[in-house]
Amino acid sequence: MMDATKTVATNDQPVPTSGENAGETVAGRRCGLVAIVGKPNVGKSTLLNALVGQKISITSRKAQTTRHRITGIRTVGQTQFVFVDTPGFQTRHGNALNRSLNKTVVGAVGDVDLILFVVEAGSFTLGDAKVLSLLKGGTPTLLIANKLDNIHRRAEIAPWLKSMQERHAFTEFVPMSAKNAKDIERLFGICEKYLPEQPWWHTEDELTDRSEKFLASEIIREKLFRLTGDELPYTSTVVIDKFEEEPGKTASRMVRIAATLIVERDGHKAMVIGEKGERLKRIGTEARQELEKLMDAKVFLELWVKVRSGWADDEARVRSFGYE
Numbered sequence: 001m002m003d004a005t006k007t008v009a010t011n012d013q014p015v016p017t018s019g020e021n022a023g024e025t026v027a028g029r030r031c032g033l034v035a036i037v038g039k040p041n042v043g044k045s046t047l048l049n050a051l052v053g054q055k056i057s058i059t060s061r062k063a064q065t066t067r068h069r070i071t072g073i074r075t076v077g078q079t080q081f082v083f084v085d086t087p088g089f090q091t092r093h094g095n096a097l098n099r100s101l102n103k104t105v106v107g108a109v110g111d112v113d114l115i116l117f118v119v120e121a122g123s124f125t126l127g128d129a130k131v132l133s134l135l136k137g138g139t140p141t142l143l144i145a146n147k148l149d150n151i152h153r154r155a156e157i158a159p160w161l162k163s164m165q166e167r168h169a170f171t172e173f174v175p176m177s178a179k180n181a182k183d184i185e186r187l188f189g190i191c192e193k194y195l196p197e198q199p200w201w202h203t204e205d206e207l208t209d210r211s212e213k214f215l216a217s218e219i220i221r222e223k224l225f226r227l228t229g230d231e232l233p234y235t236s237t238v239v240i241d242k243f244e245e246e247p248g249k250t251a252s253r254m255v256r257i258a259a260t261l262i263v264e265r266d267g268h269k270a271m272v273i274g275e276k277g278e279r280l281k282r283i284g285t286e287a288r289q290e291l292e293k294l295m296d297a298k299v300f301l302e303l304w305v306k307v308r309s310g311w312a313d314d315e316a317r318v319r320s321f322g323y324e
């Protein structure tokens with residue numbers, strides 16, 4: 001759950017990197033970019049959320065729910081970590097949406113100080129190999145062997161780690177579980193030394209440079225997927241049509257949001273709406289409650305469902321929905 005007292009941008013622009021403790025040169029301070037990459041479902045979002053300490057990007061059992069490049073910021077001691085999450089590297093289909101996703105992955109690892117390459121401990125598949133092949137040498141890369149809690153015989157990990165060493169010049173191996181708080185703490189200590197000594201870019205309490213409008217679309221999308229289950233294809237998306245702050249009658253904020261849930265087929269539309277509109281109503285209620293906490297405001301949320309058949313195959317449309 002997001003803490004409403006933390007800094008979140010109030011419009012669609014990134015928060016300026018000013019503030020009393022950003023930009024200052026203080027001895028010993030470090031700051032840098034960390035990219036989290038890996039094939040779908042290895043636990044990247046879970047890891048990012050644990051590292052940032054708040055819920056920033058959405059997680060679900062459904063593969064590939066993280067579509068945007070999401071940053072989370074965390075300042076621990078003298079070091080400010082700026083995390084870049086990337087979409088799962090999709091290899092099965094070659095349509096426009098996936099091509100756009102793959103470009104985002106390559107873009108995300110190009111300019112970072114440290115790469116966390118996440119795999120499931122004890123496993124290395126073709127999907128992992130394809131993501132690994134995108135990582136050119138030169139940037140320190142840690143092998144995050146995640147979901148260690150699923151490995152019951154730890155002795156099996158040693159030969160696997162040895163085989164991983166032969167695949168790529170990893171800087172360090174980190175067997176861990178993104179769900180274990182001690183492991184997360186240890187990971188900060190490991191990552192710290194790879195970030196350059198320089199002033200912080202953000203204030204100490206900033207968590208993301210994403211706008212409330214963006215976070216609103218992510219929260220609605222999370223509810224959409226959680227409440228429709230596995231039948232809804234990942235090509236379904238959410239577009240925010242209106243995001244308006246109204247002067248409240250009381251002291252608290254009032255925000256009016258209208259969003260369209262875009263699905264590919266009539267059948268999906270019926271599924272999202274549910275019997276007598278029950279499911280859409282629940283998506284709306286749960287999203288509104290979470291948004292109210294996040295923004296510390298009274299929220300009016302209006303949801304629409306539209307069918308856009310084949311949009312994932314249309315490059316121009318993919319761009320118009322914000323996936324560059």
Ligand SMILES: Nc1nc2c(ncn2[C@@H]2O[C@H](COP(=O)(O)OP(=O)(O)OP(=O)(O)O)[C@@H](O)[C@H]2O)c(=O)[nH]1
Nearest residue numbers: 041042043044045046063064065066088147177178
């Ligand atoms: N047992 C176990 N499960 C984990 C761990 N980390 C993540 N998971 C689970 O793995 C599943 C996928 O996690 P996500 O964080 O959504 O994975 P992702 O890599 O971001 O997936 P995409 O968004 O599809 O790229 C979820 O059901 C998580 O709860 C872990 O350390 N141990």
